Amino acid sequence: MKSIDLSNMRVIDLSQNWDMHTPGFATYDGPTIKWIKRVAFDKVGGQEITSTLHVGTHLDAPLHFMTNGQDIGSIPLDKLVGPGVVVDLESLGLGDYDIYTSAHFEAWERKTGLRIEPGDIVVVHTGYHKYYPSNWYGESQPDETRYFIKHPGPTREFVNWVLERKISWFAIDAGSMDHPMNTVIRKVRPDLAVKCAQKLGKPLEEIWPDDDLQLMHYDMFPHGVFHVENAGGMIDEVLDQRVWIGCFPWKFNGGEAAFCRLVAFVEKG
Secondary structure (H helix, E strand, O other): OOOOOHHHEEEEEOOOOOOOOOOEOOOOOOOEEEEEEOHHHHOOOEEEEEOOOOEOOEEEOHHHOOOOOOOHHHOOHHHHEEEEEEEEOHHHOOOOOOEOOHHHHHHHHHHHOOOOOOOOEEEEEOOHHHHOOOOOOOOOOOOHHHHHHOOOEOOHHHHHHHHHHOOOEEEEOOOOOOOHHHOOHHHHOHHHHHHHHHHHOOOHHHHOOHHHOOHHHHOOHHHOOOEEEOOOOOHHHHOOOEEEEEEEEOOOOOOOEEEEEEEEEEEOO
């Protein structure tokens, strides 16, 4: 792997805030944080956290959807750090409930003159990070319904293209790498599922039949193509750029997911 000179790099934080108000994904509990020691009484402060792992900026390991899949602790650092691109899909006009395809990514390549190379890490910018309830940087319009339930997502066509392009892994500034209506959200919010079907012009069962459930999880993880969800932070500063990406979870042996810090390394100047 080509090395980088960190002394000549800015580190751009692509992570969202994490606190007691950060919501978990549908059907997942958010965090509970409490002080168990106080400086006044114990001469030291201490906190206890209870949380599911699909809260805030987090890395999904293949174990999340595969009984014998790779766990967080088994993913080597040279997989988690590498060259990549930040693809601005928002600039291509994608919005609520839309479907993105390989054609959008190829149109982005033509527009920017950049190319998604084999082994690249691809950060997908939908623009929905601005609706994240704990967004801390740049434009902020908190709307957790829009954030979790209306962001764009792919179909099987995109999965096949990803494997052909040999993409290493993804990050996305939305609640899921899958379209929200190809997750449990379709059952959790049937009222909005109806509106999505109206927007897309056909029944959701035709777009995502049962065998295509959560394609970006079930069909990607066996190939080692995992992803970070709920990216954001300073992502608007690195749109349409080739950068180095780093994802840093703790070394969680047996972990199906982990909170992480996602960053981009960008040359100064």
